[in-house]
Amino acid sequence: xxRFLAADEGKRVRIINAAMKEFRYGFKRAxxxxxxxxxxxSKGLLFHYFGTKxxxxxxxxxxxxxTLQKDFYDMxxxxxxxxxxxxxxxxxxRRDISDKYPYIYDFITAVHTxxxxxxxxxxxxxxxxxxxxxxMLNFAYDRCDRTLFRADIDPRKAxxxxxxGVNGLFEEVERRMLTHGDTDSYDVFxxxxxxxxxxxxxxxxx
Amino acid sequence: xxRFLAADEGKRVRIINAAMKEFRYGFKRAxxxxxxxxxxxSKGLLFHYFGTKxxxxxxxxxxxxxTLQKDFYDMxxxxxxxxxxxxxxxxxxRRDISDKYPYIYDFITAVHTxxxxxxxxxxxxxxxxxxxxxxMLNFAYDRCDRTLFRADIDPRKAxxxxxxGVNGLFEEVERRMLTHGDTDSYDVFxxxxxxxxxxxxxxxxx
DNA sequence: GAAAGCGTTGACTAATTTAGTCAGTTGTGT
DNA sequence: ACACAACTGACTAAATTAGTCAACGCTTTC
Numbered sequence: 025x026x027r028f029l030a031a032d033e034g035k036r037v038r039i040i041n042a043a044m045k046e047f048r049y050g051f052k053r054a055x056x057x058x059x060x061x062x063x064x065x066s067k068g069l070l071f072h073y074f075g076t077k078x079x080x081x082x083x084x085x086x087x088x089x090x091t092l093q094k095d096f097y098d099m100x101x102x103x104x105x106x107x108x109x110x111x112x113x114x115x116x117x118r119r120d121i122s123d124k125y126p127y128i129y130d131f132i133t134a135v136h137t138x139x140x141x142x143x144x145x146x147x148x149x150x151x152x153x154x155x156x157x158x159x160m161l162n163f164a165y166d167r168c169d170r171t172l173f174r175a176d177i178d179p180r181k182a183x184x185x186x187x188x189g190v191n192g193l194f195e196e197v198e199r200r201m202l203t204h205g206d207t208d209s210y211d212v213f214x215x216x217x218x219x220x221x222x223x224x225x226x227x228x229x230x
Numbered sequence: 231x232x233r234f235l236a237a238d239e240g241k242r243v244r245i246i247n248a249a250m251k252e253f254r255y256g257f258k259r260a261x262x263x264x265x266x267x268x269x270x271x272s273k274g275l276l277f278h279y280f281g282t283k284x285x286x287x288x289x290x291x292x293x294x295x296x297t298l299q300k301d302f303y304d305m306x307x308x309x310x311x312x313x314x315x316x317x318x319x320x321x322x323x324r325r326d327i328s329d330k331y332p333y334i335y336d337f338i339t340a341v342h343t344x345x346x347x348x349x350x351x352x353x354x355x356x357x358x359x360x361x362x363x364x365x366m367l368n369f370a371y372d373r374c375d376r377t378l379f380r381a382d383i384d385p386r387k388a389x390x391x392x393x394x395g396v397n398g399l400f401e402e403v404e405r406r407m408l409t410h411g412d413t414d415s416y417d418v419f420x421x422x423x424x425x426x427x428x429x430x431x432x433x434x435x436x
Numbered sequence: 437g438a439a440a441g442c443g444t445t446g447a448c449t450a451a452t453t454t455a456g457t458c459a460g461t462t463g464t465g466t
Numbered sequence: 467a468c469a470c471a472a473c474t475g476a477c478t479a480a481a482t483t484a485g486t487c488a489a490c491g492c493t494t495t496c
Contacts, residue, residue: 263454275472
């Protein structure tokens with residue numbers, strides 16, 4: 025594993041992405057043959073780096089968690105009290121992460137929902153997921169300026185809906201990229217996102 | 231296959247659900263052994279019904295498409311011009327379908343996104359998905375009473391956001407059911423949905 | 437220039453899993 | 467008691483699996 029960390033960035037990213045892509049379907053279903061083919065390395069090298077499939081899996085889970093947590097803390101540090109503006113900033117981060125690691129969200133969701141099939145501790149993963157998912161919402165709720173919302177709108181519900189909206193757009197853009205193979209879709213995404221966030225702003229803010 | 235259709239309802243549903251559950255991860259990854267174990271039938275019987283794995287797959291795709299199309303047409307026939315009320319009705323249908331076929335949405339999404347891995351025609355599946363997904367939106371947009379919306383709110387964007395919101399809630403309820411094993415979550419879902427739809431109503435309607 | 441040491445390869449293996457079969461058992465109706 | 471289904475699960479040949487290992491190429495060092 026120290027050997028892997030010593031490899032050059034490009035190769036590391038290729039291996040991580042190939043592993044995340046394959047592990048989306050669960051630990052057992054993933055084939056190391058597919059991973060090495062995808063990453064463009066030999067079978068021997070993968071096992072030279074990680075020793076076992078399980079070690080590779082654990083490494084990638086940890087990597088994904090840390091990457092997303094870093095994202096989470098960055099978000100917190102925006103210190104933006106206008107929640108819609110804050111979510112916009114988050115989306116910028118998310119675009120960057122998805123650009124580099126296209127399967128990371130899919131992967132971490134799968135790790136969570138298929139926890140029983142996989143080897144890692146369920147409690148740990150639940151906690152992780154809570155941090156990446158629900159806690160982010162709580163955090164956003166606690167920090168944001170709720171007085172911006174109209175009096176008859178429940179800010180918590182509104183924030184939830186905004187997050188679901190961002191997710192919906194994100195997933196649709198990814199679907200589009202998958203079926204049409206556009207690479208510049210993330211720019212379109214940001215443009216559309218601005219409009220959707222404005223719709224929310226008009227509807228939910230004073 | 232006629233033999234399968236002659237089998238009793240309970241067994242048919244069990245087989246269809248087991249197949250959808252397994253085929254979510256793609257045609258090749260699915261194991262007929264897992265399907266028969268899940269469905270509680272013998273290996274021989276499955277092949278007595280369908281002959282090959284591929285025939286089974288095609289049958290289940292067609293079944294899912296038809297089931298969802300039926301849902302789509304029912305929705306259209308509500309003839310409800312208040313789109314939020316219409317979406318409420320759709321959610322009731324969706325709950326019923328997901329109750330009977332818990333993997334049908336996951337399955338049809340997977341069939342679409344993994345079209346290249348699978349055997350069925352990509353063009354056909356794209357069309358199907360468009361009908362179940364995007365066209366539903368167009369249809370809803372064309373038929374609904376846009377004058378209910380505030381003048382400064384783009385009805386198309388608002389409707390999209392509402393649909394994404396319903397999806398978000400639905401997915402979260404399913405996640406909850408998976409991790410906590412609640413069975414009555416669909417009722418909670420409807421309760422919460424009412425509230426979220428009211429939030430939308432307050433924000434986007436005049 | 438040779439030896440040592442590393443990253444890297446891919447053919448190889450033993451074990452498991454795969455889709456599909458088939459001889460035989462159970463059930464049902466006459 | 468017979469016929470003719472539905473149904474079973476042990477079985478097979480082929481494919482796939484995680485992991486190994488002898489050998490290759492490329493620097494570095496003397």
